[in-house]
Amino acid sequence: MLPHDLLITNATLLATPADGHVQEASYLAVQEGTIVEIGTMADLPPRPAAARAIDAAGNLLLPGLVNCHCHGAMTLFRGLADDLPLMTWLNEHIFPSEARLVDAEMVYWCSKLAAAEMLMGGTTTVADAYFHEDAAAQAFCATGLRAVAAQGIIDFPAPGVPDPTQNIAAAAEFLATWQGKNSLLTPALFCHSPYTCSPDTLQRAKALAREAGSLFFIHLAETREEGRQIKEQHGHTPVGLLHDLGLLDAETICVHCVWLDEEDIGLLRESGAKAVTCPESNMKLGSGIAPLAALRGAGVRVGLGTDGCASNNDLDLFQEMGICARLHKIAAHGPSHLPATTLLGMATGEGSGILGLTGQTGRLAPGLRADCIIVESKQPHPNAVHNPERLVYAGRGSDVSTVIIDGRVVMEERRLLSFDLAETLNEVRRLARRVRAGT
Numbered sequence: 001m002l003p004h005d006l007l008i009t010n011a012t013l014l015a016t017p018a019d020g021h022v023q024e025a026s027y028l029a030v031q032e033g034t035i036v037e038i039g040t041m042a043d044l045p046p047r048p049a050a051a052r053a054i055d056a057a058g059n060l061l062l063p064g065l066v067n068c069h070c071h072g073a074m075t076l077f078r079g080l081a082d083d084l085p086l087m088t089w090l091n092e093h094i095f096p097s098e099a100r101l102v103d104a105e106m107v108y109w110c111s112k113l114a115a116a117e118m119l120m121g122g123t124t125t126v127a128d129a130y131f132h133e134d135a136a137a138q139a140f141c142a143t144g145l146r147a148v149a150a151q152g153i154i155d156f157p158a159p160g161v162p163d164p165t166q167n168i169a170a171a172a173e174f175l176a177t178w179q180g181k182n183s184l185l186t187p188a189l190f191c192h193s194p195y196t197c198s199p200d201t202l203q204r205a206k207a208l209a210r211e212a213g214s215l216f217f218i219h220l221a222e223t224r225e226e227g228r229q230i231k232e233q234h235g236h237t238p239v240g241l242l243h244d245l246g247l248l249d250a251e252t253i254c255v256h257c258v259w260l261d262e263e264d265i266g267l268l269r270e271s272g273a274k275a276v277t278c279p280e281s282n283m284k285l286g287s288g289i290a291p292l293a294a295l296r297g298a299g300v301r302v303g304l305g306t307d308g309c310a311s312n313n314d315l316d317l318f319q320e321m322g323i324c325a326r327l328h329k330i331a332a333h334g335p336s337h338l339p340a341t342t343l344l345g346m347a348t349g350e351g352s353g354i355l356g357l358t359g360q361t362g363r364l365a366p367g368l369r370a371d372c373i374i375v376e377s378k379q380p381h382p383n384a385v386h387n388p389e390r391l392v393y394a395g396r397g398s399d400v401s402t403v404i405i406d407g408r409v410v411m412e413e414r415r416l417l418s419f420d421l422a423e424t425l426n427e428v429r430r431l432a433r434r435v436r437a438g439t
Contacts, residue, residue, distance in 0.1 A: 005031050006050060006052045017344035033406040064348075102131055104135040124404075149185060153197060188214045194238050209251065239254070252273040254276070275300055277304060321340075
C-alpha cells in the first residue's frame with residue numbers, strides 16, 4: 001500500500017452536518033486532494049506513514065464552511081459608515097469612497113485580508129463579488145481559499161470600468177481570463193442590483209452568463225425602498241422584474257431576498273433560482289428579516305452569507321449561523337424554528353450546492369475534495385460537548401485550529417501556512433491611512 005498524502009486521526013467526525021450524526025474516534029485519509037477513506041480508528045488499516053499526519057485529539061472534524069456572499073475587499077471600509085440605512089450608507093459613503101479609493105492594489109490586499117479572516121474562521125469557500133475582481137481572484141488563489149469570484153457590473157463609472165458602456169465587455173474579459181485557470185477559482189458575474197443596473201444591462205449580463213455557463217449573482221429585494229422604487233419604475237416587484245426580463249433560472253443567485261411576497265417566492269421556486277440570506281448585514285442596516293421559513297418551505301434553496309465588512313462588520317460564519325438561528329426563532333415566535341443542524345447544512349452542503357460545487361465539497365465522503373476544518377474545545381465556552389448545537393450556539397471562528405482545502409493544510413494550530421499574514425496586515429494598514437486621510 002502506498003502512503004496517504006494526508007491522514008487525520010482521532011477525530012470526532014461530523015461528516016454531513018445537516019444530519020447531525022457524530023462519529024467518534026474516526027480517521028480521514030486524503031490522496032491528491034481527494035478524500036479516499038473514512039472510518040473508525042479500530043478499522044484503520046496498516047500502511048506506510050502518511051506524508052502528512054494530523055492528530056485531531058478528539059476534536060470535531062467537519063466540512064469547511066461556505067460563505068455564499070461576500071465583498072472581501074471591503075475589509076478596508078470596516079467601520080467607515082455605521083448605523084445608517086442602506087441607501088444613505090451606499091450613496092453618501094460607500095459609493096463615493098469606492099470611487100476615490102478602489103483600485104487593483106487595494107482589492108488585492110484587502111481581499112487577501114478577508115481571506116485570512118475567513119480561513120481563520122473556518123470558511124473554506126467564498127462567493128465574492130466586487131470591482132477589479134481579477135485582483136480579488138489573484139488574492140484568493142494566493143491564499144488557497146476556494147472561491148467563486150464574480151466581476152461586478154453597475155450602470156455608472158466604477159473602479160476598473162470608468163466607462164459603464166464597457167461593463168459587459170469587461171465582465172466577458174474577466175470570465176475568459178479565469179475560466180479553467182485555477183481549480184480553486186470559479187469565475188462568475190455580479191449585477192449590483194435592479195436599481196443600479198438597467199433592464200438592458202441585466203439582460204445582457206445574464207445572456208453573457210448563460211453563454212459562458214457561469215453563475216449570475218444579484219442583490220435583490222433587500223429593502224422596502226428598493227421594492228417601492230422598482231414598482232414605481234417598472235411596475236413589478238424586484239423578483240417580478242427579473243422574472244419579466246427572463247433572468248430567473250437555476251444559475252441565478254438572489255442575495256438578501258428580504259422583502260418578498262408569496263408570488264415572489266413562487267417565482268423563485270418555479271425558476272429554480274437560489275437565495276442567499278445575510279442576516280447580520282440586514283440587521284445592522286435595518287433592512288428587515290428575510291422570510292426563510294416561507295422560502296425553505298416552498299423548496300427554494302437558501303445559502304448563508306456574511307456580506308461585506310462594511311455592513312456586518314466581520315466575516316465569521318459561526319457567528320452568522322448563531323445570529324441567524326436566534327433571529328428567526330424570534331421572528332417565528334418558536335424555539336424549534338430553524339434548528340442548529342439546518343444552519344450547519346446551509347453553511348456547508350447547501351451552500352456548496354448553491355455555488356455549483358455539489359460533488360466536490362460540502363460534506364466529508366470518499367470521492368469528494370478534502371475541504372475540512374478541525375474545531376477545538378480548549379476554551380471555556382465550547383465546554384467540550386461534541387454536538388452540532390454547540391457549534392451554532394456557542395461556536396466562534398476562533399475555535400477553528402486547522403483548515404484544509406483541496407487536501408492542502410492552509411492553517412494549523414491557528415497559524416496560516418499558505419501566505420504571509422503579517423505582510424498582508426502591513427499593506428492594508430498602509431492603505432487604511434489613505435481612508436483616514438481622505439485621499
